[in-house]
Amino acid sequence: MKQGYIAQQHAQVVGKNLKQVLTGGKEHKLATYKAASSELAIVSLGRKEGVAQFPFITISGCIPGKIRSGDLFVGKTRKELGLKP
Secondary structure: OOOHHHHHHHHHHHHHHHHHHHOOOOHHHOOOOOOOOOOOEEEEOOOOOEEEEOOOOEEEEHHHHHHHHOOOOHHHHHHHOOOOO
């Protein structure tokens, strides 16, 4: 299952640690990545339907399909990276 948002969170910690090590920082002060305790997954099932798993419920149908299939989070990711749409 694709979980790019988890990779982004992990990459932020790795980036901080690399910067600290490369600038002569102390290795014992490196940050530790802690994964979220609850998982979230949204999978599209065609153009109009999908399945969403939240920590408290799993739903299927047009609502998760609408959330996921808009632009597949491409717009949100480009914005976070400072790129033009």
